Amino acid sequence: MFSLDSLRNAFTSNIVRSATKANIPPPKADDASGPPINLMRGWPNPALLPAELIRAAANEALSDTAVVTDGLLYGPDPGYEPCREAIAKWLTDFYRTQGATPITASRICVTGGASQNLGCMLGVFTDPAYTRNIWIVAPAYMLAFRIFEDAGFADNMKAVPEDDEGVNLAVLRRGLEESENEGRRNGADRPMYKPDRKRAKVYKHVLYCVPTFSNPSSRTMSLEHRTELVKIAREYDMLLVADDVYDFLQWPTDMSTDGPLDAEMQVAHLPRLVDIDRDLEGGAERKDADGFGNACANGSFSKIVGPGVRVGWVEGTEKFAYAVSQAGTTASGGAPSQLTSTYLTTLLASGNLTTHINTTLRPGYAARYRVLYSAMTQHLLPLGFKLPQTDRKIFGGYFVWLSLPAKLSAEVLARRCRDEVGVIVAPGGIFEVPGNEKVMFDGFVRLCFAWEEEVRLEEGVKRIGEVAKKMLEGVEESVRESHADDVEGSQLNAFK
Ligand SMILES: Cc1ncc(COP(=O)(O)O)c(C=O)c1O
Incomplete structure (x- = not known):
């Protein structure tokens, strides 16, 4: 049956x-x-x-011997350095209202897109015996489920329903509390399959969400709920994985706005969870924190360039970005999407992607x-x-x-x-x-x-x-x- x-x-x-x-x-x-x-x-x-823009960017990259050599060899673990720098600058420009500190390249790891990187991060930061649950804000992007299953969490995915502010925090808290109580009842921390790796850590909980223009619900999480979520994550040793893949595609709901879009739309209208985690109460450098942080922004060029380029990025603390870059598959194969990331570098640094958006x-x-x-x-x-x-x-x-x-x-x-x-x-x-x-x-x-x-x-x-x-x-x-x-x-x- x-x-x-x-x-x-x-x-x-x-x-x-x-x-x-x-x-x-x-x-x-x-x-x-x-x-x-x-x-x-x-x-x-x-x-x-942007086919024409990609063609021009690829031509430029491929006709520069130094660039094409870098592009065709194994990439440095955290990604092609000029690409990391270009992404950091581009993100700083878009998220600039959220704090004066520029985003540095050291916070960025180039990825093969949000899906590839989700799998990679679960490999680095979770352990199916030790990590209690994957909390998933629901309704949820359905193709993520298999990535959690592949990482050993088929029986430990827990839905957290959305509310009008994006996530029902009371349900989440209750679930976390129950999980803690169960842990207390069952004795001390559970064993891990993974050895102690100084380069990485294993989180007790992971929460997966799409805080802005969510797939599928189109909801956006309020600033209050974002802030509270970061606080909860810190309290429960939880990693917040935010697929921030739609942030750049925003416009006013005012239907009369048919002309050129307001300059305001060229800047993010809300801070990401990763921005809040960086700035709130001393960020990951606060007393007794381990420096890995509790939130990451899982970004992608799939929705704003094309999924075929297979390039994305993840932003987190320096320690976090380094840990992602040290995943076994990257340490062996080098940065994913190395050649296309040289094209993306030109597209970003020229300002052409921003203009296209x-x-x-x-x-x-x-x-x-x-x-x-x-x-x-x-x-x-x-x-x-x-x-x-x-x-x-x-x-x-x-x-x-x-x-x-x-x-x-x-x-x-x-x-x-x-x-x-x-x-x-x-x-x-x-x-x-x-x-x-x-x-x-x-x-x-x-x-x-x-x-x-x-x-x-x-x-x-x-x-x-x-x-x-x-x-x-x-x-x-x-x-x-x-x-x-x-x-x-x-x-x-x-x-x-
Ligand atoms: C929320 C969300 N995350 C990830 C992806 C896939 O991203 P990528 O193409 O970068 O793997 C999608 C695509 O639909 C998505 O909606």
Whole structure:
């Protein structure tokens, strides 16, 4: 007999694979019919990829003998030094309101992207026997689950639900307290598989989140909750891993702003967890702290350049960045993505990436968001769909998260949208943390506005509205109660 979890996993990988990895052709700008409208795929819009800029940066790098030699040899463990410096300066410019101290290259380790680096950090900083739990702010980026499983945490992933300020801190505290009590009951610290390594440490807890323009929920964590979270992390020997991959894509929610985007949008609107951890009460240098810090920013060029470049960075304390760089795979293979990081260096140092973000990506994604928003206002909100955090002045990222009108099942809606009107949406259930039946999301869907062109976004939302309307009128049994008995079978069948 299959367990619900194993079925859920099969279902999840099925739908995720079919909607994110299958060879669905790229969208055409003026085609509202054609292939299925894919509002699930969280990829950058092909028309917004900076192909010309990459070509120029690559040419420049490849025609400089010293650079190309560095690029083609093993990279230094923390990454190509000019790239670390360029990233540090670029981050300082963007996060500059959050403190006068510039971000130094010594705080940066170049990575192969946020996913690769998450795996790498779990290898360095966790131990499946000693590290109690991976706390995951939920709904969560579903492809992270397997990375935690691979690191030995399949049975220790704990969902922490979001609230209107981004994370329910009371639930987190309660869970941490229970875990401490259990530890006390079971005696002293648990053994570790890993030997004592001076270059690294093992944290007792890890919390994974996307604090800004979250995937999938589009929520942004408030400053108060960020600060409190850092305090909690310090109290419980917890590492906060923040996938800060959407921060640069922000725009005002004021729909009248059609012209050039305000200069304010060129600076981050909130400090990251890593900024707070650096500045709060003496940072990682405060008395009795071990210097590794309690937060890191797991950054990526995937959403602002292209995932194919496979370059990202992680920022943390100097000790933390050094520890990441000393992972066995890096010590053996050198910095990941060494050659492409020489291209990225030119792209950053020339200012071309900043210009591309300011003049192409922000206006491009803002325009798509506005089209989607106005279509939702016309076709979905009147049916009872709802958005979270509606009072925000700044929105960003790739996604919107909608709660469904009473009793509709997202899984049924997603299946029917796909089968009846050729629209692919992500049902909330795939963002549930495996093994956490109390934190469920079948009453939600995620829509991505990045991949498809504007005309298809509008058409896609209109079609979702048609299906939802039929379901609400009770044309067929579609309410969650009736669906509940059959949940296992439909999970397998829904998205083959
Ligand atoms: C929150 C989050 N983290 C990580 C990734 C993947 O990042 P990368 O391509 O750098 O591995 C994504 C991509 O969708 C994401 O949304």
